[in-house]
Amino acid sequence: MAAAALRLGGEFATITFGKLPKFGICQLRNLSSDLTTALRPFYFAVHPDLFGQHPEQRQTNENSLKLLSAHLEALYHHTYPNEDTKVLKFYVRESTNAHKRDSFKLVQIRMDRSTRDPQRFIQNLLESCNLSTDYIKTVKPRSKPKMNSTPVSDSVANQPSHDYHYNTEFAEFEQRVKNEAVGRRPELSVWLAENAEKARQRAKETAQLEAEIDKLKDVLVKDLELSDARYECGWNIEHYRGCLKSLQRLAQTHRGELSSLRNRVVVFAPFTGISLEGHVMLFTGDVQSNWLDFIKNIPQHDSYLNVVPLYELALSQVLRGIQIGRRKFMPKTQARGYANYLMKVTTSLNDFLSKQAYPTAWPLRLDGFTIVVESEAGPLMVSPTGQFITPATCPGAILVDFITQNMKLAEDRMGKYATDKYLEQNLIEQCTRELKLQALTKDDAVTPDKMISALSDLRRCRPQHFEQLKLHISHYYSVLTDGIVCIPWDFMQK
Secondary structure, X not given: OEEEEEEEOOEEEEEEEOOOOOOHHHHOOOXXXXXXXXXXXXXXXXXXXXXXXXXXXHHHHHHHHHHHHHHHHHHHHOOOOOOOOEEEEEEEEOOOOHXXXXXXXXXXXXXXXXXXXXXXXXXXXXXXXXXXXXXXXXXXXXXXXXXXXXXXXXXXXXXXXXXXXXXXXXXXXXXXXXXXXXXXXXXXXHHHHHHHHHHHHHHHHHHHHHHHHHHHHHHHHHHHOOOEEEEOOOOXXXXXXXXXXXXXXXXXXXXXXXXXXXXXXXXXXXXXXXXXXXXXXXXXXXXXXXXXXXHHOHHHHHHHHHHHHHHHHHHHHHOOOOEEOOOOOOXXXXXXXXXXXXXXXXXXXXXXXXXXXXXOOOOOOOOOOEEEEEOOOOOOEEXXXXXXXXXXXXXXHHHHHHHHHHHHHHHHHHHHHHHHHHHHXXXXXXXXXXXXXXXXXXXXXXXXXXXXXXHHHHOOOOHHHOOOOEEEEEOOOXXXXXXXXXXXXXXXXX
């Protein structure tokens, strides 16, 4: 088992990467090393172990990777399946912006026989996920193998020049990626010299579209008297423009029914409902009539939102005044579902107390600690912020024992996080200012120690190539379609 600490939109969570089912990407022994290298950013974007806090997205990606493996093998061997076209579904994080780190876009990839070239298929895959295709465009097409050729032995098939194999444990997977790149990774200054201007041009093109969207949004907010309108579902901001126009058309024909949106924040999101913040979430994949039906019933949905503080208070009282936390960047949750989660944990603890008391080692008050209740399939753990994280289905006896065994750990982590978060934030501000960056963010898989190391090294770099860039600390080099520049945290620089 390998452990890693991920930053989830501003907070930290420790997850354990265990053995995964032997899905697709982890077994591609025949795909050329060039194509596997091109797929590296995709692996880091969709790997199930990076979605440990989101069981639905994790399961979807895991299942799709299995199908993707078979499809790529078929393309490589020219053994095209005869069954009907299938659609691969992958969840990818919506944005590198901190406040959108736990919003997702569902990418759908068609698997049919119209694209029989694995290189072209991988290029389409990268484009759909807003990942750079610069490298794969430089890969030379391979010649078609003879149909009756002699099978290649395992010893030859496993040679690095012809093969690349990803292990099923993420830590090993990541290390293999790094090892495979040794000797080919460019120096940061050299890579930026070649790519900085391209990034600025892409950012400029995106900025023009963003300006148009801002104007459309301002008109809609004023017309419907909204507090704000936001887009938290998908990378393609052109889709945001379409959502705004759809709501605008709905307002023109059903102005009276939309009066319940007055003074509310409307969010175009992966689901329809009322969030814990009271925001009106409208699923971007719904038709206008579905939006209208939900908007008419907003008062009914608000009733669930109103009882959430009562359920939080009840849980706090049962657990000796413990603070009930809502992680700032936790996935958007409907108020109705969250209220049910709180009720389940409270009921489990009451069942425990009906049979026995809390341990004598507990302090009389737990108000110095914080507990976060997440989905039924969530983890039971102490986050590196020092919070107790529990799934809604955790039995009371197990939760009590877990808190008992981990109070000291929670206190230590709270103290360490209080120091580390300021150090990391100060370094981010210093680098942004000294390098004249437009923005500086990091990937979930970049732990605080790695980020601090990367920022310390960045401060020793010359600023000329960084000016006005949107820099994102990740595991690989890439220029995204919106102009964001991704660099590995352990970049090379003399």
